[in-house]
Amino acid sequence: MNSNTSWIMSSRSTGNGGSCVEARRHEGHVEVRNSKAPEAGTVRFTTEEWDSFLFGAKRGEFDGLLVD
Template sequence: MSSETGWIISSRSTGNGGSCVEARRQDGRIEVRNSKAREAGTVVFTVEEWDSFLFGAKRGEFDQLLTD
């Protein structure tokens, strides 16, 4: 398996160019960026950190951030 992938756009992103999150695997790490502000840079995670984040998100650990 290749250690690099192209950018993947979130399926939750809107089709009209808003709320777009992109991610890719690069040099054994996961990079995440805002597709509307690519020049702002990326947030970089280890594969283990990314796996832990996704696991927590799927379990609802961050749901309280969505409520006022």
């Protein structure tokens, strides 16, 4: 079964002038890239790493990194 998906953009990215993060499932991993510079490459996570990141983000673990 092919688990590859198309690139998806965060719904939070639409109102900031095009600076967007995109993600997709590819070859058993999750890849993330900057939509303004896709040729710059991707960051690749295992599904376990990605799930842990999302869980932490939902719990507010990274709120201290927010820029005003």
